[in-house]
Amino acid sequence: MLQSLYYRFVESPILLRIFIIAVFFITLFGTAVHIIEPATFPTVFEGIWWAVVTASTVGFGDYAPKTTTGRILGIGLIFAGAGFLSAYFINLAASAVTLQNSLREGKAMYTNKNHLVIVGWNERTKEIIDHLHTLSFSRHIVLVDESLGANPYSEKRVHFIQGAPYKDETLKKANIKDAATALVTSDQNKNEMHADMNSILTLVAIKGSNPSLHCIVEILTNDQVVNAERAGADEIIQTNKHASSVMLNSIQQEGVSSSLMNLMDPANGGFLKPIMPEKDWIGAAFGELAVTLLKERTLLIGIQREGETFINPPLSLQISQSDELLVIQH
Structure with a gap:
């Protein structure tokens, strides 16, 4: 039993271990000073209060030992308890900084549910996220991208995951199993064929992790539409085909492109x-x-x-x- 508790204590996070040791010393010294000087510290709570104030080096002075034994006990508490408390707060601050850096650099795992996962960072993605924020989109957005080094939306409700979207490790960080919708955009740094192949590979990885997830995939070439359907795409956005249709309308009717864009823009209501x-x-x-x-x-x-x-x-x-x-x- 004791050995099991010891191993659990050793394997616990360092912050928890330091906190437990600090609480142990404060409780031990607070109880001891109550036993040594019951007149000065009539209850154990007064003793613990004095131990907390002493270990944290605040020193209110409302309680202080009067005997030599009590003062020696206080010296021991300052050397032992203050060191552990200082170590605790230093590690706490370091953990907070590490977590903040992990969030900014896309290394922290997303733990909530019912979110929107957007794969790929490009101008289309930026437009989508900006519009969703203006529309008071209720779901949290998780952005997955391999090329970015930091979260481009650090001040907004966007959780960034840095990594290749077709790898299980990256999808686990994005908590793809509990997502509501996934949008896979085309990689602007690749030619059309390779971009579509990369999108379909990402789609296969996503569907393998969450077969019931509603997936919207951007495809650039007509030949890969069938493969995207085979891979399980719920909706396929043929960007080039849609753009060609707008251009064709503009050729036949001058000025119609702006009307079509306004018609399709959710910002117009x-x-x-x-x-x-x-x-x-x-x-x-x-x-x-x-x-x-x-x-x-x-x-x-x-x-x-x-x-x-x-x-x-x-x-x-x-x-x-x-x-x-x-x-x-x-």
């Missing part, structure tokens, strides 16, 4: 999202439902039916139960 039709909407014409939803500040722009998307379909098109409605909603 709107979110494009699919919703399932309510029972009362089934069988209604698209045009009639659009007018009804508009009264609720919801703009109906299209439907998704059997894997196909129809933007601005015929007003007479009837809504079916299996449809998903594409709306812009405040």
Whole structure:
């Protein structure tokens, strides 16, 4: 029993060990001075109070031993207790500095749950995080990147993990098993093919750690979309394809790009999202439902039916139960 307690004490953190030793000395000397001078220290609590004040070198002077034995005991407490208390506070300060450096350098593990993990640091990532902060995003954000040396958002609610996102050690630090959503962005320092391969490898590692995690992956080349789907991507963002569509619209209609960007920008108060039709909407014409939803500040722009998307379909098109409605909603 005693040997087991000894090994547990030796294996405990140094801060805890120093604190236990300091408390032991303070309690021992406080009890001893009460026994030696019961008139000066009528209770054990008074003795412990004197021991704390003496060991911390505060020296209020409200209690002081009057006998030679008591004063020798006080000298012993100063040499023993003060040293351990000083060591405790020095180690406490060093641990705080070490923890702060670990957080800044991306070495500290994230321990909370239901967070958003963003892989890769680039201008897109910066825009996303900045927008999420303006929208009062409720989830904590964990940023995983191998190229950064320090947290770029040290003053905001962003926990930084430094390391390769496809390694289990890095994903464990990001607590990927308890995350709610993961966004894998494309590496801007690689060519398109290698960037997609790196994104898919990261996706495989994430899905291997948490198969049920909702993963959004940025893919640059059309050839790798199928591989991203095979790897388990829940949503695929084809950046080049989306950018090409905006450019094509601008060629056909000058000035339309700014309108499209404003339409897709959540900072303007709107979110494009699919919703399932309510029972009362089934069988209604698209045009009639659009007018009804508009009264609720919801703009109906299209439907998704059997894997196909129809933007601005015929007003007479009837809504079916299996449809998903594409709306812009405040």
